[in-house]
Amino acid sequence: MSTIKDIILSYRDKPGGIIEAYHAVQKEYNYLPEETIATAASTFGVSEAQAYGVATFYSYLSVEQRGKYIIRMCESAPCHVAGAEALIKAFEAALGIMAGETTADGKFTLELTECVGQCQATPVITINNVPYLNMSPEQVPAVLALCK
Amino acid sequence: MIEEKRIVLRNADLIDPEKIEDYLLAGGYQGLEKARSMSSPDLIAEIKKSNLRGRGGAAFNCGLKWSFAPADAPVSYVVCNFDEGEPGTYKDRIIVQKDPQSLLEGMAICGHAVNSKQGYIYCRGEYPYVVDLLNRAIDQARGKGVLGDFDIEVRMGGGAYVCGEETALIESIEGHRGEPRIKPPFPGVAGLWAQPTVVNNVETFTNLPSIVLNGAEWFAAIGAPNYPGTKVLTLTGDVTNRVSIEVPTTATLREVIYDFGGGIKEGKKFKAVQVGGTSGGFIPESLLDTPIDFDSMRGIGATLGTGAVFVMDETRDIVDITTRIAKFFEHESCGKCNPCREGTFRAYEIMKKINQGQASVQDIENLTILSQVMEKACLCGLGQAAPSPILTTLKHFYPEYQARLQLN
Numbered sequence: 001m002s003t004i005k006d007i008i009l010s011y012r013d014k015p016g017g018i019i020e021a022y023h024a025v026q027k028e029y030n031y032l033p034e035e036t037i038a039t040a041a042s043t044f045g046v047s048e049a050q051a052y053g054v055a056t057f058y059s060y061l062s063v064e065q066r067g068k069y070i071i072r073m074c075e076s077a078p079c080h081v082a083g084a085e086a087l088i089k090a091f092e093a094a095l096g097i098m099a100g101e102t103t104a105d106g107k108f109t110l111e112l113t114e115c116v117g118q119c120q121a122t123p124v125i126t127i128n129n130v131p132y133l134n135m136s137p138e139q140v141p142a143v144l145a146l147c148k
Numbered sequence: 149m150i151e152e153k154r155i156v157l158r159n160a161d162l163i164d165p166e167k168i169e170d171y172l173l174a175g176g177y178q179g180l181e182k183a184r185s186m187s188s189p190d191l192i193a194e195i196k197k198s199n200l201r202g203r204g205g206a207a208f209n210c211g212l213k214w215s216f217a218p219a220d221a222p223v224s225y226v227v228c229n230f231d232e233g234e235p236g237t238y239k240d241r242i243i244v245q246k247d248p249q250s251l252l253e254g255m256a257i258c259g260h261a262v263n264s265k266q267g268y269i270y271c272r273g274e275y276p277y278v279v280d281l282l283n284r285a286i287d288q289a290r291g292k293g294v295l296g297d298f299d300i301e302v303r304m305g306g307g308a309y310v311c312g313e314e315t316a317l318i319e320s321i322e323g324h325r326g327e328p329r330i331k332p333p334f335p336g337v338a339g340l341w342a343q344p345t346v347v348n349n350v351e352t353f354t355n356l357p358s359i360v361l362n363g364a365e366w367f368a369a370i371g372a373p374n375y376p377g378t379k380v381l382t383l384t385g386d387v388t389n390r391v392s393i394e395v396p397t398t399a400t401l402r403e404v405i406y407d408f409g410g411g412i413k414e415g416k417k418f419k420a421v422q423v424g425g426t427s428g429g430f431i432p433e434s435l436l437d438t439p440i441d442f443d444s445m446r447g448i449g450a451t452l453g454t455g456a457v458f459v460m461d462e463t464r465d466i467v468d469i470t471t472r473i474a475k476f477f478e479h480e481s482c483g484k485c486n487p488c489r490e491g492t493f494r495a496y497e498i499m500k501k502i503n504q505g506q507a508s509v510q511d512i513e514n515l516t517i518l519s520q521v522m523e524k525a526c527l528c529g530l531g532q533a534a535p536s537p538i539l540t541t542l543k544h545f546y547p548e549y550q551a552r553l554q555l556n
């Protein structure tokens with residue numbers, strides 16, 4: 001695994017590259033560990049407050065530790081009418097956590113999200129950004145079993 | 149019955165999107181070659197004459213927008229808005245996944261027109277697999293030398309709907325929080341890093357190669373005179389066929405829903421359609437014979453927006469859906485300006501109260517006044533459009549609200 005510092009430094013010459021650097025850190029660590037903010041601030045010449053402000057503006061970036069598998073459940077209107085609520089409840093029941101939480105073993109994080117652009121096959125979830133289409137509560141155990 | 153007409157999706161499923169060779173064999177980059185044989189002012193005049201209007205929602209004349217960028221600026225930028233955050237919309241993903249080179253060619257044509265050497269594609273964070281495809285496409289285009297001295301970089305968004313607003317998008321590329329700027333200055337004068345910047349939608353750019361190649365008259369003669377060409381629509385909700393289609397802008401909503409969408413699923417009856425994404429207006433059965441073009445949709449108090457077509461059958465609960473939409477705006481408001489930060493919060497609060505059967509007529513009156521204030525006072529299009537679903541459902545589906553009110 002590359003160090004956080006190495007990842008961030010590789011974006012040093014990219015104007016406005018702080019968000020790209022955050023994405024790259026998150027790709028390896030699944031969230032932005034604490035030192036990310038200070039390192040990014042010094043690399044891109046902004047205050048830590050600004051670097052933190054950027055990190056917390058975007059819903060895809062997380063300054064809190066998350067699970068190995070991040071399950072995002074779309075609740076925008078087209079998914080809502082297609083049964084997103086029942087699906088969300090099924091995931092919460094199967095994992096024993098509420099949306100916004102991470103399982104105690106650090107394996108799964110459940111998040112609510114808005115439209116992920118796959119509305120031809122609602123309701124939709126994504127697991128680590130891979131979309132799963134036309135979901136139903138019955139499919140939840142099988143989908144979770146795919147996450148080793 | 150109206151037929152599909154493919155301009156933007158002309159190569160869809162006919163070429164391999166991973167192979168620039170396929171694109172070149174299909175006539176790719178001939179539009180750019182022709183554009184480069186023209187002077188910048190002639191090229192801008194040609195696009196203006198075609199009356200191509202922006203496909204990202206605001207329908208501004210594309211050539212006219214380009215003409216605002218000063219011709220002698222030493223540095224300027226071409227930015228593609230691929231944020232596609234409007235719920236119910238997936239057209240830009242389809243366009244790029246089926247034919248990425250078409251977007252690159254369109255951006256390079258714009259680059260020649262406004263004398264820019266650097267393009268950025270701002271792609272939403274939900275599409276990392278499309279970012280990878282675009283990067284491979286850019287590598288191939290560089291390898292073949294087709295882009296000449298114009299270069300393109302892809303930047304990835306972070307899941308913030310407001311970043312689709314062009315000045316928020318620019319802030320985000322600069323590495324800041326994606327909060328909209330106060331206009332003027334407009335991006336054409338001072339945009340990315342304070343340099344002249346043209347921002348257009350994916351679908352706008354991908355129209356350009358064919359327009360340049362076939363001429364402005366050819367394009368202007370297709371579809372509705374005021375909003376010529378085609379529109380890529382994405383059908384969602386209770387239609388039999390949830391598909392994306394490209395139709396001339398003279399197509400009516402009824403044709404879109406029944407001829408292409410195959411009508412309502414499971415033999416149920418139509419109740420409503422929301423066009424243009426979650427910020428669009430709700431439309432009842434009686435207005436289904438309206439053509440989809442921008443001005444006709446405006447004429448019925450709705451919007452073409454992104455071209456999302458969200459269909460609801462007779463069993464759907466309009467108040468519940470509008471409440472869900474109010475939550476969306478409350479969540480996505482960036483908080484920069486008061487009318488939107490407070491307004492989306494209160495609108496959601498009142499909608500929840502109505503949805504739970506705890507509201508009175510007074511709450512509806514307050515909601516209406518709040519909505520009218522937000523339309524006028526919000527800084528950017530997010531807050532200005534947020535009340536549209538509320539106001540249009542109050543207008544066309546009032547009995548559903550009434551049935552929820554407390555009788556006091």
Ligand SMILES: Cc1cc2nc3c(=O)[nH]c(=O)nc-3n(C[C@H](O)[C@H](O)[C@H](O)COP(=O)(O)O)c2cc1C
Nearest residue numbers: 202203204229232233312313314348349352529530
């Ligand atoms: C809240 C908000 C979100 C927007 N989202 C998008 C978007 O995802 N894609 C887009 O092309 N335009 C979006 N727009 C419109 C852009 O601000 C801008 O008008 C457009 O990119 C210009 O391109 P066009 O002229 O080619 O349509 C959005 C506007 C607002 C206010």
Ligand code: SF4
Nearest residue numbers: 483484485488528531
């Ligand atoms: S209208 Fe809403 S999204 Fe737009 S600037 Fe104001 S608070 Fe931000």
Ligand code: FES
Nearest residue numbers: 074079115116119
């Ligand atoms: S509404 Fe859920 S993916 Fe678009």
